[in-house]
Amino acid sequence: MNISFLGGACEVGGSSILLKISHKNILLDCGIRQGAAKDPIPDFKIIQDNGGVDAIIISHAHMDHIGCLPIISKEYPMAKIYTNIMTKDLMKVLLYDSLKIMNNRESEIPLYAEKDVKSMMNRVVPINYMVEFNIFDDMKICFYNAGHIAGACCVYIKSSEGSLFYSGDFSLFSQRTVEGLKLPKLRPDIGIFETTYGDRLHSNREVEEQRLIDIIKECIE
Structure with a gap:
């Protein structure tokens, strides 16, 4: 098993990991770096x-995890794309x-x-949660x-060469629209975890919700 970080390591954005396992090359996410x-x-x-x-394999639909997917899918059209069905819908949007x-943007050449x-979306295979x-x-x-977010996945890969767990972004606590992280007991040989903001204390969710409501009220007024 061999792991190469193409982006997203020691930086925010461009999350993309190449996993060589059981004689296959698996790309975990394919994000874009946002900023000049x-x-x-x-x-x-x-x-x-x-x-x-x-x-x-795509963990969720944020651009730092899918932004370069049309580019790499065009280059390797035989590679199927696996993700959750809700992620597939959000990816298109x-x-x-x-x-x-x-x-x-007049000064920018589109990346794709x-x-x-359209071609990329035809290669997406949607899979429900907790289905091998x-x-x-x-x-x-x-x-x-x-x-x-809706459709966000942690990925567990099992092969003849061993097993790997990849978290992508995750949230332990339920939100009003999305339930929190749900995992059974797993025993992977290797674990890769998203750690963006992992060294910070987050604000109380109820306080942040009220702050959002106050901002909306201010805009309406």
Whole structure:
């Protein structure tokens, strides 16, 4: 088993991990870096150097996890994309919205075209939570509710070479629209966890909800 971080390590944005396991190359997320300071695209040369991508797994629909998906899917059209069904719906909305923004910026060349999004969406295989699914003969994946946003998944991969757990972004506490993280007891050989803001104390949710309500009231007035 070999793991390469193409983006998202020691930085916020561009989350993308290449996992070589049981003679297959699995791409975990394919996000974009947002901001002018860095190259927006993860280090895809690592993928080329390792012989391409056999399958893609998406944890959730935020752009820092899906923003470059049309690019890599166009490059490797035989690689199916596995995610939760709600994530599939949100991906379509967000990628088309991102395309509209890129097309409206005169100084920016769009990273992908509408036809690339359409082709990519045809390669998406939606999977429900807590269902083991064979993506190859000797490899199964299972998604667990990660909280965070609708459709967000933690990913558990089992293969003849070992098992791996990948969290993506997760939230331990239930929100008004999304339940919190739900996991059974798992025994992975390797665990990869999203740790953005993991070293901070978060504000009380009720206080933040009231603050949002006050801002909305102010805007209405």
